[in-house]
Amino acid sequence: MAISAEKIWTDFAESHQLTNKTFQTRWFGEQSNSKEVSELTDKILAGDKIATSKPLAYYSSKDEPIPQVGDYAVLLNADMHAVGIIETVVSELVPFFRVSAEHAYNEAEGKRTLEDWQERSKNKFAAQMNKYDRQFSTNDPVVCEVIKLVYRV
Template identity: 55%
Template sequence: MTTPAEKMWHDFTTKNKIEGKTYQTRWFGPQDQPDEINRLNALILSGKKRSTSKPLAYYSAEQEAVPQVGDYFILLNGDMKPIAIIQTVVSELVPFLRISGEHAYNEGEGDLSIEDWRARSLAKFTKLMQKYDTQFTEDKPVVSEVFEVVYSEK
């Protein structure tokens, strides 16, 4: 039996004549907050959110691979159903305090300024890393990722 994600991937790869590639599923925001996931997806699908970031230590703690250029992800909504496919176009390891204003703007949240991004992200990353008994500080490395929507059913 084919899952909705597998069907979306098949439709995308067939239409674009892509062979030999794989995908992972992904959502933005806490899985137990479907409204937040849907809010972030609306920003992504509108083109306002084109980048994201997470502490490097998060990937180690979760034993999750750091997104690489060319990676495909099936974007899931708050009900964990596929809504689009995104592809990583930039993935860089950057110290927190060196994240650019352009990256902050492209995250598409808050007032889009680097100052607002730093305040929100420092609070978010600190809380996130406490789950892993790890302290996040402004000198820690962050994975800075830029992605694009390459397929959407809308």
Template identity: 45%
Template sequence: MPAQSAEQLWKAYNETTDTNGASYQTRWFGDQGQPEQVQALTDAILAGHKTATTTPLDSYTAEQVAIPQVGDYNVLLNGDMKPVAVLKTVVSELIPFYRISAEHAYHEGDGDRSISNWRELKTEEFTPTLEEHGHQLGPDTPMVSEVFEVVYRAD
């Protein structure tokens, strides 16, 4: 039976492993106002098709959110904002936009998974947000490149 809350899922995970007193944050991928998008990304993560993500550094600083660190835990929420898994950050790097690797683009699982398609999709995605904050997307725009793994599932 799936956990009813993020706290219950985290507790269930802690009963299976020693997290050495680590804490967690809740997290979802996509726009919370678009539950279908969030669910599609959650499904891709649970299926193992999406194991990475990239976010402009500016998004973290503008929203005053901590940059993911190796060893961070997140309780993954689905399109209904229900907990479905625990993720662990295994790589977190600050990389210029045009230095994101083809391998990383592939592991993000977007589009046809090529670096050229990734750049097109991410330019569309990142440009409006950066412009809202008075920045432009360019080859050297700092990106937080993250790789994560599913370490526990609710089902």
């Protein structure tokens, strides 16, 4: 039986005395691609995927706040069931071509090299921004985030 995101958050917040904190729900990958979401969720739960990135313009296009250090999110799996809680431990704005090899490796996708990350991300970011009638350029800034799994169901 699936536990609600609200219940997981309430239990976690109470046990960690987080009285003034709120949470969001979050999944990684395209929600329409359950295989991708499952793979990325498994990598987070295993401790392999500890980083992610999106173009800065994505956040304004979606009217979403940029992740901030100390933000919490209830991690959802491909079935949109809560499986854990993650915390943002680093959130920085980096020009696309200045993203580090360490960050690329920590995203735990593809070959885990900087060159592979640049090629895959260039295509992924262009497709993401195209959905909002915007262009992505490799001159654009990218929000690079490091996450930590702080609770697992």
